[in-house]
Amino acid sequence: MRLLIFMSQRVGLAISTLVVLSAFAFMLQHLLPGDPVLAMAGDEADQQVLDDLRARYGLDQPVYVQYWRWLAAALGGDLGMSLRNSMSVVDLLLPKLVITLQLAIYSMTIALVIGLPLGVLAATRKETIVDTLASSFALSGISIPNFWLGILLVLAFSVHLRWFPASGYVSFSEDPYRSLMGFVLPSIVLGTGIAGVLMRHMRSAMLHSLSTDYIRTARAKGLSERRVVLRHALRNALVPVVTLGAIEFGQLLAGAVLTEQIFSIPGFGKLLVDGVLYRDYAVVQGLVLVSSVLFITVSLLADLLYFFINPRLRS
């Protein structure tokens, strides 16, 4: 029952957030200088052509009419048509969603596999060389810009060693091996950055957890150090880290813009950059909507996890 109330509050908030957000994004785009039709027709455009295109895409209507039409169509699952390449926005977004999800899952896996154990290790070996090394790694992961690391990795592993492709995307169904190989470098770039953040939070949560009374009690009862750390301390330390991980994952879904640009991975980030540059209103609007839905869904799941991990919320 408590869970039901907890979740229905969250879902209600999510829906109202979506409506406000989509209206805000719509207005904001129209405030940007630059004419989408001119950006599209550019070189060849005489006034007649521009007027024809404006009428065709409904851009000659007032902004609120345009938004209303968009909202009505969006509720029916139609997100309009790209000005730039005449494709329906739904058709454009779905394949991107798969690609961006793949990249986010691979990157997150790398981040978790590196970040969490390093954080635990650094906390249990506090102020030793292990701690220093782990903290240096985290600091590097956070501070080295993704684009720079990306270019370095491409130079080392693609151009010189030829182990991994330098750019491009192959779908998993077409060629699983090439698909995975193509994701290795970008996932490392994104994953190491998040690993750094996770490691630092894991370390401080772990340190806090290890200094609590119940840990002292557990040790006094003669439990092995391994059991104390993994069973008791880690479980409590994970609570704030789960929330953070969800936020990081949500941000990955909203588009790892630079990394996708460097590796020419046709995901959300790249689509967003092009959409904004070309004032492709419908595409940007669709992206904002889908990214928000994803982000909110992930946050909801994190809340749910939190609910189960944290006994205080249930009692």
Add this chain to the structure above:
Amino acid sequence: MRLRLFALAACAALVGNTAAAQTTLRIGINEDPDALDPVANRLASGRQPLTAICDKLFDVSTDLELVPQLAKGYEIAPDGMSVTVNLRPDVMFHDGEPLNAEAVQFTIDRNMNTPGSLRRSELAAVDHVEVVDPLTVRIVLDQPQGYLLMVNLAERSGMIVSPKSASELGDRFGTQPVCAGPYRFVERVPQGRIVVERFADYWDKSLTGVDRIEYLPITDSTVRLSSLQSGELHIAERLTPTDVPQLEGDSNVQVVSTPDLGYHFIRYNISNGPASEALGNDVRLRRAIDLSIDRQVMMQALFNDQYTAGNQFVNPSSPYYDTGHPVPKRDVEAARALLQEAGQPDLTFTVLVPAERERQEAAQMIQAMLAESGITMNIETQDNATMLQNARRGEFQAVFSFWSGRAHPDGNVFAHYSCDGPQNDSRYCNPELDKILVQAREAVDESERQTLYQQANALLAEDLPTSILWHRRTFTGVSTRVEGFVPHPDSTIRVRGLHLE
């Protein structure tokens, strides 16, 4: 773990098998194309796959001569008011429909009448198209511009589309184009790739080539370069001059270059709204700016001397170039004197520059050069969409522009400099120039055209509505595995007859 290794090995074996069965050529293009529909395509990147998918009535050879493609030949009527085009027999569209006079009529009508068509201005001289017999069309004109029209039909306007598919798909034709070129459209992953495969019933049976071509949009030229070096790409278009030295030591890649038809220029606001008061009323101010720029130094410092300094809408080596106005040498003293004479010794103006490396660096260099003549040039960086809009509205004093160039000089000048030209954001207007440009459009004789365009160039050098600065070269990186690659001045890769070792 063992299971995963087994799976990977199985996949690798699979890859090996398919690679042997099919040759796939991968071409890196500089941006994700817009609609793959001849009627709506604008970007040069879209011309790359379209050239493989859609044959045209004519093509332009590397020395810019008109050569037949789907047409066998043409004849301009003695009065110049119509052109008769004979078509190649036994040509088939990718959907199995025959290519005939009706399809040509349908395509030209579609280009002229589709709302928002970007081809309309290229076909401005056409009144209507008549079907004479299944393999002959007569294009009736309302201005005697037959030759110019044929050159335009060697561009996107002349890409003949299948009437059946175009009618069925309507404005979604660009998502699945059906034409009569050597390659058939297979799929498009926006921003991922465009895939085409060889068309078995292509009219030219002697044509050989690769089985499949993948066009991969990669915006960053450094990434295109590294993908070429790592073997991911076989051809990478539009490399920058600074990329070239990096490839010199690479035995697997060669760089092929050719002069480009386009030009970079600063457009002045001559009479487009109040902002034109800065530079529009006095040609001496514009001349002072022009004389302060050292084009040769810019070519050396910015482009390793790989680009050509210019000052007219065609390259200095072109037969249409007016040799009476060679590329001006820098003359700071003369510039100062002109400013003094015009009563503005400390001229200040603002130029709009897009957020793009080449033009940003050039603008900064020009800024420093102008300062030595006492001119303050402020640089305002804008993204392309904003810049285009401001230029169109007249909200600019000067704007740093680029024109991609056309095979026929008309495409480099008419839209930009004629009084009502759709690209004439300067609102520059010289009736004498308009007269010459129309005559040149109507001229059938090549030497007459040369004389007229030289005169047009001379007029523009006097009026100086723009300062034309340089002409690029197109650098294409090609893997040594590729055979049969010939660079083309229009930068479009001709895929017929390309082979992979």
